[in-house]
Amino acid sequence: MRQTRPVPIRVGTAGWAYEDWKAIVYPSRPPRGFDALAMMASLFDTNEINSTFYRIPASRQTRDWSRRVAHNPRFAFTAKLYRGFTHERKAGAQEAKQFAEAMEPLREAGRLGAVLVQFPMSFHDTAQSRRTLADILARFASLPLAVEFRHASWNTGGTLERLSEKGAAFVNIDQPRIAGNLPATEHLTAPIAYFRFHGRNSQMWFGPDTSNEKRYDYLYSEKELEPWAKKIRKAGEHAARGVYAVLNNHFRGQAVANAIQLQTMLTGETRSVPESLRETYPALAPITRPDAVARPRQKSLF
Numbered sequence: 001m002r003q004t005r006p007v008p009i010r011v012g013t014a015g016w017a018y019e020d021w022k023a024i025v026y027p028s029r030p031p032r033g034f035d036a037l038a039m040m041a042s043l044f045d046t047n048e049i050n051s052t053f054y055r056i057p058a059s060r061q062t063r064d065w066s067r068r069v070a071h072n073p074r075f076a077f078t079a080k081l082y083r084g085f086t087h088e089r090k091a092g093a094q095e096a097k098q099f100a101e102a103m104e105p106l107r108e109a110g111r112l113g114a115v116l117v118q119f120p121m122s123f124h125d126t127a128q129s130r131r132t133l134a135d136i137l138a139r140f141a142s143l144p145l146a147v148e149f150r151h152a153s154w155n156t157g158g159t160l161e162r163l164s165e166k167g168a169a170f171v172n173i174d175q176p177r178i179a180g181n182l183p184a185t186e187h188l189t190a191p192i193a194y195f196r197f198h199g200r201n202s203q204m205w206f207g208p209d210t211s212n213e214k215r216y217d218y219l220y221s222e223k224e225l226e227p228w229a230k231k232i233r234k235a236g237e238h239a240a241r242g243v244y245a246v247l248n249n250h251f252r253g254q255a256v257a258n259a260i261q262l263q264t265m266l267t268g269e270t271r272s273v274p275e276s277l278r279e280t281y282p283a284l285a286p287i288t289r290p291d292a293v294a295r296p297r298q299k300s301l302f
Helices: 036-042 059-068 091-110 129-138 157-166 222-236 252-268 275-280 282-287
Strands: 009-014 047-048 078-079 112-118 145-148 171-175 193-197 243-247 271-274 286-289
Touching: 009 222, 009 252, 036 047, 036 059, 036 112, 036 252, 036 271, 047 112, 047 243, 078 091, 078 271, 091 112, 112 171, 112 275, 129 145, 129 157, 145 193, 145 252, 157 171, 222 252, 243 252, 252 271, 252 275, 271 275, 275 282, 275 286
Parallel strands: 009 047, 009 243, 047 078, 078 112, 112 145, 145 171, 171 193, 193 243, 271 286
Antiparallel strands: none
């Protein structure tokens, strides 16, 4: 039974389209009509759209995404802002218009919880960077914004004040505890609160031999998640429009397993999950039910 709480606390994963989730999260040979997004919306109440970072989608695509989660009335997306604004910094008014138009079907359907403005580690708190941030906050003032910094220089009262003035959320992240990285925080600067989990794979976080798969290859233990569950509950007492907690340690479905664990800590819910996921991550067995329908047709090779 869903527990009563002041505001919605939505837990989910960063993205849903990963090949290495097959035979673990998804069937190795998906049956006709299988929809990975619809499955994620049965397990969770949010998903962070990752593809919008790489290209701005057409409004017909975002409208279709909304249609595919219709079976979960609690579900709300978050979406990454296009990298042309945050990383390449060459996007202008035309791209801003296109992005806003792409988000409109989600807004109209009540399915847009936040737009994630994700900056890279190289984005330090400097005068130029503050101008870039101010420009983005102004361009997209009509959207619910959540800003993620990776560098520790942004963990200041000035940053919190600037975001609070614009009603933008400070994204609290968990990442390796190494020099220069933003530390664990629990800031609340907007009507929504946002938490992201990147794992703690410090050995592969930087360097020429790393990759996204290696960087985010990390499985949280329940002990590591429990302090964050307390922070999220606390945020839920003050964030008038809800809390989003997104797992980004996506390699081999680890984000799915950890999101289920965190969701259970926060809501007490028990969900039906693929037996292959329970077999891959045995810690899920006590807190989930096997879902025979979503079971792969052949066993995982892992």
